[in-house]
Amino acid sequence: MNKIIYCPICKNTTRLDSSNQHRPFCSDRCRLIDLGKWVDEKYGIADASTVDDEQTHPEIH
Numbered sequence: 001m002n003k004i005i006y007c008p009i010c011k012n013t014t015r016l017d018s019s020n021q022h023r024p025f026c027s028d029r030c031r032l033i034d035l036g037k038w039v040d041e042k043y044g045i046a047d048a049s050t051v052d053d054e055q056t057h058p059e060i061h
């Protein structure tokens, strides 16, 4: 019997049985996203702003 559930992260349908290693998530990516949220709460990381990488491009004339 296949149980269809909704992934708590991306809301896609996924299966809640042994064939889905990442249940109750649809994929490893969603599982990691949820884990990341949990870690953020634990350590109280409020600043989620991303750092601009390679913002400066030195131009040589």
Ligand SMILES: [Zn+2]
Binding pocket: 007, 008, 009, 010, 011, 012, 025, 026, 027, 030
């Ligand atoms: Zn998902």
